[in-house]
Amino acid sequence: MADLPMDLLKDLGSRGLISQISSEDEFKSHLVSAQRTLYSGFDPTADSLHIGHLVPLLALRRFQLVGHKPLALVGGATGLIGDPSFKSAERQLNTADVVSGWVAKLQGQLEQYLDFNCGENSAVVVNNLEWTGRLSALEFLRDIGKHFSVNSMIQKESVRQRLEREGSGISFTEFSYMILQSYDFAELYKRYGCTLQIGGSDQWGNITGGIDLARRMHQGHVYGLTLPLVTKADGQKFGKTESGTIWLDPNKTSPYYFYQFWLGTADADVYKFLKYFTFMAPEEIDEIEQADLSSGKRPQAQSVLAEAVTKLVHGEQGLSAAVRISSSLFSGDLLELTEADFDQLCLDGLPATDIAGTSLSLVEALVSTGLAMSNRAAREFVEAGAVYVNGRKVENLDARIGLEDSLYGRYIVLKRGKKLFHLMRLT
RNA sequence: GGAGGGGUUCCCGAGUGGCUAAAGGGAUCAGACUGUAAAUCUGACGCGCGAGCUUCGGUGGUUCGAAUCCACCCCCCUCCA
Structure with missing residues (x-):
């Protein structure tokens, strides 16, 4: 600064x-x-x-x-x-x-x-x-x-x-x-x-x-x-997502979700947002843009932006929590996570739900974790191949999940669509 | 206070007695392609596995049958006073 x-x-x-x-x-x-x-x-x-x-x-x-x-x-x-x-x-x-x-x-x-x-x-x-x-x-x-x-x-x-x-x-x-x-x-x-x-x-x-x-x-x-x-190149309203406004209060929008929001910034907006939302020098931002353009690969700007803003709003700790969750979910192998890692993910703000009972249908699970609004929607997701249990795609409508699917006897990671994760804890 | 217009599913907006869970658009979601991007294509989009059920500001009627007709009420807008 x-x-x-x-x-x-x-x-x-x-x-x-x-x-x-x-x-x-x-x-x-x-x-x-x-x-x-x-x-x-x-x-x-x-x-x-x-x-x-x-x-x-x-x-x-x-x-x-x-x-x-x-x-x-x-x-x-x-x-x-x-x-x-x-x-x-x-x-x-x-x-x-x-x-x-x-x-x-x-x-x-x-x-x-x-x-x-x-x-x-x-x-x-x-x-x-x-x-x-x-x-x-x-x-x-x-x-x-x-x-x-x-x-x-x-x-x-x-x-x-x-x-x-x-x-x-x-x-x-x-x-x-x-x-x-x-x-x-x-x-x-x-x-x-x-x-x-x-x-x-x-x-x-x-x-x-x-x-x-x-x-x-x-x-x-x-x-x-x-x-x-703040406007977006595609004309949509800035700061709103399907699940609502992006708040600064970590209890309303978790640092993890907050980080993900910025990571998802469109290329067309990301350099502008770096100028708006960070204290980085404009020249430095221009350099990033040039580097991204010539790299021909996935741009770096989104991660720079997500890190800077998350750190600003949620501090060093919030940022590292967000990065930790993101890398385990998106690039890591879930099976490699330790039990302690799962405990940490809960603390870090990965959405989690406690589920009582030893076995329930996948459809029920999707609804009770909020990943699907209704049974009908849940079925649709399963049939469309949009649902993953612990990283494995499940397309069987009658599938049940329970103890035998859990990691460390209590954790099940549900994924719906490309980006939405939810941790189930069996109790 | 008077006259007129209007309240439809997330939003806009069709629909004036059955063919209407309700056109069309937008938004959203999922899949494919990708880079957790954009664009594009495909599909879904009240609830229910289903038969079916519950919706069109509210309440009560008319009718075999209503979002559509009637009564009253609530709210909004316009003009007049």
Whole structure:
């Protein structure tokens, strides 16, 4: 990380991490002339951050690494309202209790990625409930709302769809979200001298709202920078798989699965993702790309990416666990694993289920381990030759598995399809 | 408050009394080919081994038979006030 270029904006630019910048030239000289304070907001919409949050979070870190002071804002207040930006439908409100529980979890996660003990530019985690929570309706309307023109608010691209599309709509609650986020920026300017907000490009409307408000309320001159939304070459949504979102919380997405997710990155995306999600120098990434192109073999970039991001999120231990499981399952011979290896795989996060009884049908096993949604589906998988027991393909619908199939008298590895493994423990 | 439009299987979206578990597309899954990639091809895609069963916002009706007709209710959208 020491080799991070001093010219931060140039680095961000060559990573493709800059989408929009307000008052660009002015901002550039602002940024290089002194240590600045910046922030990015994270709303509690679930009990964990997911990989989509990594881009702004790492961007905060990138700023910190060159000496700026990052504020990570948790939206204890805004999370109660719901950001309508580019959302096609109104969202269900969560209860205050639920949201405050999520706030606590997010705070813990945010702390992992920033340095809170580096003197002047130590990071700070803030919660907008602190200032928004005690705002009265009259204060909100008189002191803040007065600065906003509805005319300009309805022009925002981010709510256009909701306003114009037949069959859609937007509540006053969500429509007001922008005002709250704008107020955050103004307030952080006042409290911390924060002069920059970063966020995904979908946040541009909310950010510019804050820039205007900081000027109107405090005569502050502040800036906004947006990061690109992560897109995939095949047009699919980034960060979602068949089994759902890729979370940062190891209890929601195991390090093993997390590692596998990155390993499966398409060639068309992998170099871009290296630039987005790692601190490797762009030149170094370009070199990997060149090497992969000329090797004519399977590219290395995916493993580099998977290792870097898994290590960043789950640490050295999480990474080695993920690699250990992956190599036993995909390249090792299962029969060569020792009993201790199996115990370790369980601890490492290989999905496992305890099965009572000495013998059950393969179809039942597939369903009870969740490898198949229903008996019908399970049969289909077996008939299609998609099911392996301890590495051996089984196509017999009536097959039973039990003690005699187990390794060390209790372990059976089921595989469905090319990548999905599940460990059964007989009890 | 008034008038009109709408709620269909993961999503979009056909379907207005039986031929409809419900067209088509997307997503997803599996197989083949590969590199745990992409593209392509093949197949699956409510549940059930099966006879069959349970679905089309909810409840209750009409009918031999309803996603389709009727009543009431809930939710969404548009316009008017």
